[in-house]
Amino acid sequence: MMLSSPWRADFPALANLAHQGLVYLDSAATAQKPQPLLDALQHYYAQGVANVHRAQHRLGNRTTQAFEQVREQVAHWLQAPVDSEIIFTRGTTEAINLLAYGLEAQIQPGDELVISALEHHANLLPWQQLALRRGARLVVLPLDASGQLDLVAAQSLIGPRTRTLAISQLSNVLGNWLPLKPLIQQAQAQGAWVVVDGAQGIVHQPPNLKQLGCDFYVFSSHKVYGPDGLGVLYGRRAALAQLQPWQFGGEMLDHTDYYRAQFRPAPLGFEAGTPPIASVLGFAATLNYLYQIDQAAWIAHEQRLHSNLLTGLQQRSGIRILGQPQAALVSFTHESVHPSDLAQLISEQGVAIRTGSHCAQPLMQHLGINGALRVSLGLYNDQQDLERFFQALDQALELLV
Amino acid sequence: MTSVSLPAQAQQALSEFQQYKSWEQRSRLLLRWAEHLEPFPSEAQCETNRVLGCETKVWLTAHQCKGVWHFQASSEARLLRGLLALLLVRINGISATELAQLDVQDWFQQLGLAHQISSSRNNGLNAVIQRIQKLMQAPV
Ligand SMILES: Cc1ncc(COP(=O)(O)O)c(C=O)c1O
Numbered sequence: 001m002m003l004s005s006p007w008r009a010d011f012p013a014l015a016n017l018a019h020q021g022l023v024y025l026d027s028a029a030t031a032q033k034p035q036p037l038l039d040a041l042q043h044y045y046a047q048g049v050a051n052v053h054r055a056q057h058r059l060g061n062r063t064t065q066a067f068e069q070v071r072e073q074v075a076h077w078l079q080a081p082v083d084s085e086i087i088f089t090r091g092t093t094e095a096i097n098l099l100a101y102g103l104e105a106q107i108q109p110g111d112e113l114v115i116s117a118l119e120h121h122a123n124l125l126p127w128q129q130l131a132l133r134r135g136a137r138l139v140v141l142p143l144d145a146s147g148q149l150d151l152v153a154a155q156s157l158i159g160p161r162t163r164t165l166a167i168s169q170l171s172n173v174l175g176n177w178l179p180l181k182p183l184i185q186q187a188q189a190q191g192a193w194v195v196v197d198g199a200q201g202i203v204h205q206p207p208n209l210k211q212l213g214c215d216f217y218v219f220s221s222h223k224v225y226g227p228d229g230l231g232v233l234y235g236r237r238a239a240l241a242q243l244q245p246w247q248f249g250g251e252m253l254d255h256t257d258y259y260r261a262q263f264r265p266a267p268l269g270f271e272a273g274t275p276p277i278a279s280v281l282g283f284a285a286t287l288n289y290l291y292q293i294d295q296a297a298w299i300a301h302e303q304r305l306h307s308n309l310l311t312g313l314q315q316r317s318g319i320r321i322l323g324q325p326q327a328a329l330v331s332f333t334h335e336s337v338h339p340s341d342l343a344q345l346i347s348e349q350g351v352a353i354r355t356g357s358h359c360a361q362p363l364m365q366h367l368g369i370n371g372a373l374r375v376s377l378g379l380y381n382d383q384q385d386l387e388r389f390f391q392a393l394d395q396a397l398e399l400l401v
Numbered sequence: 402m403t404s405v406s407l408p409a410q411a412q413q414a415l416s417e418f419q420q421y422k423s424w425e426q427r428s429r430l431l432l433r434w435a436e437h438l439e440p441f442p443s444e445a446q447c448e449t450n451r452v453l454g455c456e457t458k459v460w461l462t463a464h465q466c467k468g469v470w471h472f473q474a475s476s477e478a479r480l481l482r483g484l485l486a487l488l489l490v491r492i493n494g495i496s497a498t499e500l501a502q503l504d505v506q507d508w509f510q511q512l513g514l515a516h517q518i519s520s521s522r523n524n525g526l527n528a529v530i531q532r533i534q535k536l537m538q539a540p541v
Pocket residue numbers: 028029091092093094120122123168170171172197199200220359
């Protein structure tokens with residue numbers, strides 16, 4: 001029996017894409033949106049908008065209240081401990097930049113900022129640039145031959161000079177889960193702050209932050225079926241207290257005269273300017289939608305699809321799979337065909353997959369490749385999508401090999 | 402400008418591409434054109450000649466002789482080599498004045514390949530066109 005997705009009909013874009021003959025297998029870049037999110041945006045804009053944290057009028061209060069409730073909802077979803085805060089940002093990238101600037105004053109020359117070799121540029125560049133600004137050293141945890149993080153080597157590289165460890169939950173290129181627990185414990189034992197980039201991981205396995213124990217956790221709403229322009233920075237209160245504000249303006253302060261200001265603590269002290277209100281309210285609708293999905297069925301569906309994707313690729317000659325993907329996506333190259341040729345001919349056939357260096361140029365250099373193709377899955381994908389992809393791949397290879 | 406003369410090979414490309422409609426035939430054709438690309442010396446595949454702004458590696462060299470530009474180009478990717486061949490048959494051998502007036506977008510439009518310019522910054526054709534325009538504006 002063909003593997004179908006019981007949730008596909010909840011995403012109106014899927015039917016519209018199908019009408020245009022398009023298959024969407026690029027959800028790791030950004031995900032399609034469920035109907036309840038569209039309804040929530042429509043509702044908010046149609047019922048009357050208001051700014052948050054400013055106005056005294058009833059509409060302002062109502063919006064502010066709804067907005068603040070979403071923080072609690074997100075905290076609940078992340079199983080965040082009580083002594084923590086949820087800060088809204090414009091995305092994962094902004095959240096990590098906030099951290100790198102917020103911690104800047106704490107970083108001394110010779111301090112070590114640790115990342116892994118597979119980080120997305122969003123979790124590399126802010127630390128690389130911070131290291132350059134402060135004369136600190138960027139330490140890169142290596143991968144083993146199979147593309148997994150080399151835990152033994154990693155543990156020898158986290159030491160007394162380590163001030164930060166910034167690491168992904170799930171790789172956007174290799175599709176593997178990182179061994180967060182031992183790394184977090186070791187880094188924290190050295191007094192370092194630990195930042196987890198959950199941009200990919202949260203889409204397939206929302207974390208239990210009580211258990212995980214990291215200091216900061218960041219993700220983007222748009223990859224987890226929510227609206228654009230919204231990211232989340234979770235932080236333990238004690239860790240947030242170490243951060244300096246990095247953007248200034250609006251309501252992020254307690255008091256200012258012309259020459260001096262006193263800033264608010266998190267979250268508001270890190271949310272200068274009008275936040276993406278509609279996106280925050282819309283994200284609540286996405287979360288409500290995701291909540292009513294049977295988690296076990298969801299995970300099982302994605303795992304079956306992922307396994308079929310992997311098997312199908314393995315069966316084709318000349319295909320080289322990057323690393324040992326465990327979830328969500330598979331990246332691959334072909335031994336004799338340039339990735340951009342393959343990508344172009346697959347795209348000509350109406351199948352949307354990603355090609356290039358996937359915002360991980362150093363990882364591509366490490367793997368000795370000039371790019372790769374990536375197929376990534378969402379909960380709305382089904383076996384037919386995979387069949388369309390395989391057909392397109394076979395036809396493209398027939399022309400190119 | 403319609404008055405700009407069409408080189409013989411460009412004329413040939415045009416009639417070939419106007420003949421085929423399916424993506425498959427057109428891709429085969431593009432791959433065939435990739436084979437027509439003038440051999441690009443391997444020592445010229447260096448950083449100085451590299452066209453930046455595209456993920457796929459592309460190289461371009463340009464020489465001007467008696468008011469006529471001659472370009473050579475290559476890439477790691479075959480379809481892009483095909484596109485480069487189609488670009489070069491259109492622009493090589495025409496006068497600098499003609500070249501300055503040429504609407505390259507329109508050329509690919511006529512070939513039915515306009516989406517190749519706009520679609521993706523990966524494929525590099527756009528970056529090559531921009532580099533050529535810049536070279537022509539630079540004082541020689
Ligand atoms: C692992 C990882 N980190 C960070 C990001 C950046 O996310 P955004 O562009 O939403 O800020 C991405 C998105 O591609 C990602 O996959």
